[in-house]
Amino acid sequence: MSAQPALMEEIGSAAGRELNTQGLHADARRESLRLLALLSPSLLLVFAIIIVPIGWLFWLSLFDEAGGFSAANYARFFEQASYIKTFITTFKVAFIVTGACVLLGYPLAYMLSQLPRRAASICLIFVILPFWTSVLVRTYAWLVILQRKGLINSWLIDLGIISQPLSLANNFSGVVIGMTHILLPFLVLPLYASMKTIDTDCLRAGMNLGAGPTATFRQIFFPLSLPGLASGVVIVFVLCLGFFVTPALMGGGKVIMWAMRMEQTTSLYSNWGAGAALGVVLLVVTLALLGLFQWLLGARATGVWSSR
């Protein structure tokens, strides 16, 4: 009891504050060391199963078919026109599909976040159910719907709206439609989760201060939903870049994406380096784009790195 005022006095003094800060720093250091120790098994695992193979992939890409050290695998991208074309196609598809997912997914997630809990969970089932269905099955289902004698074309022709079937499958639009459907949940789920955490009191406070619904949405809700949107966009975009099944089936062989090119190149050349070089290029460009993305939105907005 009697020590209390003395302690208070000590804390109050400058020397006491200094001591206190030092103590806190030491605690923080010990804490982070302890966390690092706890993390080390998983860090080792990441090193062994991700960093090492990627390094190996990079190493392999530097050897030509004769086994010599060379840049032949990279030079090929400029010698054969199809590589640049498929690379551009890949990013074109990724940008368009990500854009379509945002346009469709944002209103959907917003609606879900506004619904009463029960109704929202029922609606969420409709988002998650296709998510659990095999990609192959869903892709074939889209073929049945979109192709020349598919559901949409037969209905439109029967209704007399069109006379010639629309080209919806086996081309670029087929790939975009199929991939958008498959990737939509990857955007909606993180976005919905982040929208649910937005404090509704903030919105009410805004309204209270005279903001209309549009201003409330634009100035309060939308900025607060950005971290969720950003992580959804990053996930969708990166998944797009490596997509294989849907473009292979829905593109009619006319939309060749980088992953398909990788498969073709790996079986065409006798050295692993030929395919490895494609992997390295995709990895480097993807990382560069992610870096750019993070820089544009600021580390805080991109939820996936928002630990600080």
Add this chain to the structure above:
Amino acid sequence: MNRTRSVSIAAMAGLMASLAAPAMAGDTITVASWGGTYQEAQTKAFFKPTADALGITIKEDTTNGLDDVRLQVTGNAVKWDITELGADECARGSKEGLFEKLDYGIIDKSGINPKLVHDDWVGISYTSVVLIYRTDVFGDKGPKTWADFWNVEKFPGRRALSGSQATETLSVAALALGLPIDKVYPVDVDGALKSVDKIRGHVDAWWTSGAQAMQLVKDGEVDMASIWNGRAGTLKKEGAPVSFSFDQGVLTADCMVIPKGAKNKEAAMKALAMFVSPQLQANLPLYVDNGPVNEKAFETGKIPQDRIKDINSAPENVKKQVLQDAEFWRDNLVEATEKFNNLVQQ
């Protein structure tokens, strides 16, 4: 003393020899093929009768092709004792030294086209690339030749060709130029590419798998296509309105190899000898449309007469087709495929 010793050595040798023969029995080999109905047919035609006759166990696996063999051999982790490949893959893998030498003292090569008999690979069956068209669109006046297929004024309609098998599409492109079937090989790649360039604007789909080619034709997504005869035969059996023939078909062989470092080489050699024997080869067309590689199969009497005309490797049908030259593609595949991709992957 000496005599008794030599007698006992002889007896020992005899005993060992008699032990060595049944040591075969109980061996297990693993054979990899393409899976699906084709491999099911091979199981009934080749694998099961061989396992029964030799008293060995044949395990099965599926392969994606040369990459898998390369991965196993270069990684020193050979799982298979025998694997199937496309003939051009066999020719390429042979150049890379991925296979064991075959012993033609055990494997009887008579009846097999010499172009498919090599030091370290041997033919096993044939697939044909044929021209299929929908009879609900063209009646019986559809495109019959590749020149017809290329003639977009006379035969308007939607078209599909193989985008993944440049070798096959370049072969039919050469035929479309009007070359007689015995002048297609060696393929003038640049000439064939010019021919592809003429048709590519009219091609609505470049298929990358047999299933996709079948689906495109079945669903009416295209009116005519190049397709593998097995898939074409299935469409016809399912009652799809289609017509095809072996005229100007491209006969492509599949082959089998023993990957270098296979664990059970001797048993594999004996099994392979059984697979290519006329008796077992004659079983294959009873279950699937891929024709036997051994023409003596047609002399076994096992294949019903009315079935023979539908088999791509029956002597009368072979005359109508181009045999794809595996060794030509071994040397030209990479360059031709890259040029083909530059044209097609726009």
